[in-house]
Amino acid sequence: MTEENFKNGQVLLIDKPLNWTSFQVVNKLRWEIRQRFNIKKIKVGHAGTLDPLATGLLIICTGKQTKEIHVYQGQEKEYTGTFTIGATTPSYDLETEVDKTYATEHITEDLLHETTKQFIGDIQQKPPIFSAIKKDGKRLYELARKGETTEINARTVSTTEFEITKINLPEVEFRVVCSKGTYIRSLAYDFGLALNSGAHLSVLRRTKIGDFSVENGVSVEQFIENLQEDVIKS
Numbered sequence: 001m002t003e004e005n006f007k008n009g010q011v012l013l014i015d016k017p018l019n020w021t022s023f024q025v026v027n028k029l030r031w032e033i034r035q036r037f038n039i040k041k042i043k044v045g046h047a048g049t050l051d052p053l054a055t056g057l058l059i060i061c062t063g064k065q066t067k068e069i070h071v072y073q074g075q076e077k078e079y080t081g082t083f084t085i086g087a088t089t090p091s092y093d094l095e096t097e098v099d100k101t102y103a104t105e106h107i108t109e110d111l112l113h114e115t116t117k118q119f120i121g122d123i124q125q126k127p128p129i130f131s132a133i134k135k136d137g138k139r140l141y142e143l144a145r146k147g148e149t150t151e152i153n154a155r156t157v158s159t160t161e162f163e164i165t166k167i168n169l170p171e172v173e174f175r176v177v178c179s180k181g182t183y184i185r186s187l188a189y190d191f192g193l194a195l196n197s198g199a200h201l202s203v204l205r206r207t208k209i210g211d212f213s214v215e216n217g218v219s220v221e222q223f224i225e226n227l228q229e230d231v232i233k234s
Contacts, residue, residue, distance in 0.1 A: 001227065003037035009065025011072075013217035016058040016206075022049045025058055025220060032224050033062070047072035048180075048209065053094055054081075056206035057214040075210030076160065078177045082203035083188045085170045085195065092128045092185035093201040102198040109167055115194050116162045116174075119187065124154040128185045157182040171202070 001010070016025055023046075030044040043066045047059040056079075059072045086104040090096045129152065158179040166173035176184065185201045192199025207214050218226065 003039060006033055006037070006042060007039075007063040009061065009063040009068075011065055011068075012060040012062065012223065013212055013214070014058045014060050014223060015214055015217040015219050016050050016055055017220060018055050019052050020220075021052050022046050022058055026060060028220055029060055029223065032227055036227050045069050048077070048206075050206055051093070051095075051185075051204070054204040054206065056204075057209055057212060057217055058206075059209055059212060072209060072212075074180050076177055076179060076208075077182075077206060078161075078175065078208035079184050080165070080175045080205050080207055081173070081184065081201060083172045083174060083191060083199045084202040085172055085192065085199050086197055087170070087200060088189065088192060088198040089200045090129065092183075092189045093204075098200075100198060102192070104170060104197055107169065107195055107197060111195065112164050112167060112172060115191065116164060118194055119162050119191065120159055122156050122158050125157050125183065125186050125190065126152050126154045127183050128189075155181065159187075162187075172199075173203075177208075 012029070014025060014029070016022065026044050026046050030042060033039065033042055033044070042063060044060060044062050045066045047061060047069045050056065050058055061069050061072075085107060087098045087101045089098055159176055159182065161175065161177040163175050164172055165175055176182075176187065178184075178187075184204055188199050188201040205214075
């Protein structure tokens with residue numbers, strides 16, 4: 001890979017590590033590319049944010065390819081992960097501590113599988129209060145961390161596939177294929193409500209964006225290693 005390749009535009013498939021923000025991945029790759037080729041400036045951006053507690057496919061675009069980011073952002077996405085049943089958190093995931101617990105004795109395998117049907121197709125979903133969506137110029141998570149409450153409007157999102165893949169209560173593993181703008185944390189919360197219980201997201205991994213699969217991605221470390229090898233070869 002040459003400097004010209006990156007400037008003309010590359011689509012990089014990165015397997016985002018746990019506890020990294022998507023922005024940190026972009027910054028790291030931009031810095032590495034600049035260092036390897038002694039470039040002062042190069043455009044680098046990602047197509048679809050992953051939360052720090054999520055892993056998986058992050059599409060990174062460089063150079064002229066950054067103009068196509070919106071195309072990748074609009075494509076369907078596939079996720080796998082784990083819901084923890086019987087407890088909720090304010091953030092709908094593990095970013096915050098459990099605030100309420102609920103009965104789970106009535107939950108059966110049949111009920112879990114049957115309940116997924118309520119969430120296939122177009123659904124109304126409220127984004128989590130701990131999200132990067134802006135309201136009145138401020139990101140919702142900034143308000144949430146100050147303890148401020150605000151009304152969040154529901155919006156229409158779409159899921160084409162939603163299945164339970166493994167049950168070991170209180171943990172339930174799932175796979176979902178959904179549209180842009182779908183919050184899997186909100187899906188976890190709403191799924192818990194539909195069970196007449198509670199739930200939060202405890203594991204999340206993005207496995208596909210459109211035709212791109214995380215199986216064809218590389219870790220940040222592997223990308224850096226490949227970049228160094230290319231420079232040495234050239």
